[in-house]
Amino acid sequence: MSSDNKTLLLVDGSSYLYRAFHAMPDLRVSPGDPDSPATGAIRGMINMMQKLRKDVRADYAVCVFDAKGPTFRDALYPEYKAQRSAMPDDLRSQVEPIHEVVRLLGWKVLAVPGVEADDVIGTLACMASRQGIAVIISSGDKDLSQLVDEHITVIDTMNDRRRDLAGVEAEFGVPPRLMVDYQTLVGDAVDNVPGVPKVGPKTAVKWLLEYGSLDALVARASEIKGVVGDNLRQSLDWLPKGRALLTIKKDCDLMDYIDGLPAMESIAIGGQQTDALKVFYDKYGFKGLVRQIDSESTSPEMIGGPDGRHAAARSTTSTTALVSSNEPGLFDGPVFLQTPLADRATNLQYDTIVTWQDFDKWLAKIEAAELVAVDTETTSLDEMRAQIVGLSFSVTPGEAAYIPLTHDYPDAPVQLPRDEVLARLKPWLENRSKPKLGQHVKYDRHVFANFGIEVQGYVHDTMLESYVLEAHKPHGLASLAERHLGRSGINYEDLCGKGVNQIKFNQVDIAKAAEYSCEDSDQTLDVHRVLWPQIEASEKLRFIYELEIKSSETLYRIERNGVLIDAPTLAKQSGELGVRILQLEADAHELAGQLFNLGSPKQIGEIFFAKLGLPIVKKTPSGAPSTDEEVLEKLAEDYPLPAKILEHRGLSKLKGTYTDKLAQLANPKTGRVHTHYAQAVAITGRLSSNDPNLQNIPVKTAEGRRVREAFVAPPGCVIASADYSQIELRIMAHISGDTTLSLAFHDRMDVHRATAAEVFGVATDQVSSEQRRYAKVINFGLIYGMSSFGLARNLGIDTKAAAAYIDKYFQRYPGVKRYMDATRQLAKSQGYVETVFGRRLYLPEINSPNGPRRGAAERAAINAPMQGTAADLIKLSMNKVQQVLDSEHRGTKMIMQVHDELVFEVPEAEVEWVRTEIPRLMAGVADLKVPLLAEIGFGPNWEKAH
Known part of the structure; x- marks a missing residue:
């Protein structure tokens, strides 16, 4: 050869x-x-x-x-x-x-x-x-x-x-011979090798194609204009070292x-050392691999199950597939299948249902199945407006079916009528005793609800299973399948394209759509078979998972209810904000002595530092004086121009994000806004609101609070706002077990006044308003792991005085200090901390060699159990409240969840019931070492309810 x-x-x-x-x-x-x-x-x-x-x-x-x-x-x-x-x-x-x-x-x-x-x-x-x-x-x-x-x-x-x-050039835009030059220009963040500041892949490709090489570019660096040209010239001394680091x-x-x-x-490639391998496999508990060596008669295709089927992806793009089985003795935990996927595809049965005969056969299957994975294909990611294009089901690994309903393209095959299919499926979908599984089931609930179907019986959600087990990792189905099954599937963009050329799913060829949707249902079932046993084996994780499943249903109800928006009020506020923004712009120009763009960091920097001689607070990575938010806030303490720019930015964001947009996002028929609550985002368990984001309205400013006036009750109703009082401090008292801090809550004292009395050594009735303010900053600052430097900055005092306050605080609250020290050590040893209820909060950087990252992880380790427990409590509360509202057939609707607050739309006849019962229900969802306290207010709009 x-x-x-x-x-x-x-x-x-x-x-x-x-x-x-x-x-x-x-x-x-x-x-x-x-x-x-x-x-x-x-x-x-x-x-x-x-x-x-x-x-x-x-x-x-x-x-x-x-x-x-x-x-x-x-x-x-x-x-x-x-x-x-x-x-x-x-x-x-x-x-x-x-x-x-x-x-x-x-x-x-x-x-x-x-x-x-x-x-x-x-x-x-x-x-x-x-x-x-x-x-x-x-x-x-x-x-x-x-x-x-x-x-x-x-x-x-x-x-x-x-x-x-060809592949390198198609992916990166340059041929392989220029890849080192390309990498040198853009840098490598993973290996901490800087490139040229502000130079990304597009600029690097443009330069290299124009000049031919990095050396030629460097020789003509003086010709490059603009900020990137300046950055290139400032990087000339670094580039040789960067190239040396990146060259293999x-x-x-x-x-x-x-x-x-x-x-x-x-x-030369050698043969396997069979006897030694058997000893090795036995040592590490790989009994299945030992049997594989011993049994030459068992073909690779049969290791997935007795009928030759297995939980493998149809896609021929994956190199490995990972499965789990509940059959005793078949697997020693998840294993990678050894059969090439192209061969295994023949063992999968993915049906496309276009006749009533096939429909009836599959309806009988899902009626008899112990658990069915359900997936919808739709026209939109907006669940409130999404139309169903097709449905898929999977009942056993490797077997799934797709029902195309509204595919609409030239020569599309005849499909079963959508409304009749949904009508026949409705009894099964709404049957609570028929267990169902999905990936992000809240979305599918909305899609079915758009057609008058209230799905019951969702008992599992693979997105939430992943979130409970590994909150710090991605939870999309593609990520889950690759991570836990070793499977890669068909990409949505492979079917529909991307950008302006992307088509809707109803224009996708039915054969391709069926393969894609069946694969989703099949993978969902397989991922569940890997993740659920891990949750089921832990009492704590099972509690958190059940909490998330119930919360998904409650959040679906909240999203479906929506909140009524007063469009004329928003329009008036937008007009007033517009006038104020123009005035601030004029004021800023006058203070600067010239016209400039208030949104341009470059122009602001020139005026601040070259013209006005303001002090440089910090610099950007390229060495230029920074004008970021932190710098503006610092300079605004002493100079009027930065204060004007900050105010201009805040009001412009408020106008663009809320007063101009909220009414546009409302349903034109009902006037209601329907936000989306993302469950599987924050590792602490907190919810994230988007489209629109109702949790980030800046309520610390008068203008921000006024936006809440546009969230109104319909005639005959009022808005009620119920939230926990000082919830994280109460959780700190519970977790730390500190006697003095706990006593303050048991005696219903003003905890900030009590802390001030302890720190400043005065009687509680002698605490000044300034001392109470200091104590409040200390209380909340230490929860977030604030250092003496941070405390000094917040209080406007020197670091030595701040350190003395912290020392005094810990002397008076020794349990808090013990908690903080113990939690840091626990986090370092196991890589995560837990909430009171057992939610795991992972800290990947807790043992990082990078000091700032490690420090941030240590601060998070202290705060995360409190934030996470608060998130658990508000979920327990909203689930309990919704359960009581349903059981008593109340007209009151839960319409928002904002951090530690629940917002309701209350019929006037139920105000007194809500005033008494909602705080009682919220305070009673958990038995902590200190009492929980929930407070409630009422008004014609959200702002007045506070």
Whole structure:
């Protein structure tokens, strides 16, 4: 065999092991025992390496890992990769076993001190390329694109991306020979290598195509105009070092690690060491892999289940698929299937229903199923206006059906009539005893409600399962499928396009739509089968998950109710704000002594620092004086122009975001605005409101508070606002167990006045208003982990005095200090903290080597349990209140949830009932060590109800 038809396969092992670890982070030798050694990365690595070897024919193969210790880049630039988090302990413990098992699988393993895995890959790739050997590099790292030539190709199997000569240029806009120049200009944030400030991919591509190379660009840097030209010229001294950091070495000395170079025989791909593998698999609890070796008669296609079906993606773009089974003894936890997806596609049954006979057959299936995954395809992401295009169902792994209903394109096949299909499905959909599953079920509830169907029986939501288990990670179905199943599916944009050319789903070919929608339902069912057992095994997580499921239904009701908007009031406010904004602009021009754009940081900077000589508070990364919000607020303390600009910005945002827009967002028939509450966003459990955002109306200003006057009650009703009093301080008293702080709440004291008395050593009736203000800042500041520097800045005092106040506070409240110290340590040891009710709040940066990031994570560790517990309490409250409203058939409607506040639309006849019962219900949802207190107000609009 000549070298022309031989292949070298190089694997970026460091990239692989992280992917394997994040795919199965909780797999252990003893499932369910957190102290048992972690094995998820090992198991994932085995399956990915086996799959890659099966899919890519190679004569030579090397798996390359980063070696321990610094590299030449660290000596060149000490800040290189400085912001990267340390490797998790559970992954670190698996690195050596991974090296061992990869060798046993027949691969040469390399980890060369002093250089990175990329440099070893670059050296081997170029060595082989010079000999005419084809090289395939398997990695998701875009940096390796600089190695691509006519012999070297990079494949990213997880994302179905092929980076050959054409692929690199199509993806990045420049050929591989210019990739180092491109990377040098844009920098690498992941590795902490700066580029040219304000130069992104578009500018870098434009320059390189125009000038031909970075060297040619540097030689003509004086020709580049504008701010980016200035930034380029200011970066000229840095660029050589940046390029050196980003250039992959191609001449590493590997003689001590590979014998026989350049013959390459020592890296010829080898056979598996079967006996040693069995010992290894047994040691780490991989019984299924032991049986796989022992049983030559069992084909790979059968490992997914007794009928040959399995929870695998139809997509042929994925390289690995991860499944879980409830069948005893079939799997040892989630495992990667070894069957190529192209082969497995024949085992999947995805039906398209266009006849009543097929419809009746599937209706019988879902009627008899223990759990059905349901997915809707619609015309819009706006759930209140979305029209149904089709529906899909999945009842068992690998089996799903799609019912096209309103696809509308030339030559579209005849479809079953939408209204009749929905009418026949309605009894099942509205049957609470028929368990249903979805991904983001609140959206689907709205879609069905648009057609008069109130779906009952949603018992699971994979988005919320993910949110409860791993709040700090993405919760979209594509991310979940890739992370937990190793599956990648059809992308929405592959079907519909993107941007101005994007078509609606009803114009998608039915065959493609069916494949896409069936895959969604199938994946949803599979993801649930992986995530639910983990939640079910933990009493705390199960409580939080059930809370989220109930909250989803309550939020659906709140969103459906909407809130009535007074459009004339908003129009009047917009007019008044417009006049005030113009006056502020004129005032600013007068103070500056010239006309300028109040929205231009460049012009503001020139006026502040060049013309007026204002002090420079801080600088941008490029070294220019900053004019950001923080700087304006600081300068506004002493100078009138920054104060005018700040006020102008605030009022302009208020006008553009609320007074101009709210009425436009209202339903033209009802005059009501229907916000969307996102559950799976904040890691603390707090809700996020958008379209429109009703939680960020700036109520600290008079103009912001006036916006709430436009949220009104209809005739015969009033608005009621109920919120918890000092909820986070009460939670602090409960969590810390501090006797003095708890006593203040039990005695119904003004807690800020009580704190002032403790800190300043005076009787409570002698506390001045200024002392109470100081105490309030201290109380809330310490909850958020405020330092003495931050406290000094907030109070306008020196740092030494602020530190003395904090010391005195901790002397009087020692339980709070113990809580803070213990929580920091707990967070560092386990990577997360918990709310009172068991919600896990993950802190990925808690052990970061980067000081500021670690400090921010430590502050979050202290505050997150309080914010998270407050979020849990308001969800418990709204669920309880909605349950009572329904059971007593009340006319009162819950119309908003804003942080710790519930807002109601109350018939006048129910005002007294609401005044008594709502605070009582809210205060009674949990039994803390201190009493909960909810207060309520009423008025014709939201503002007057406060």
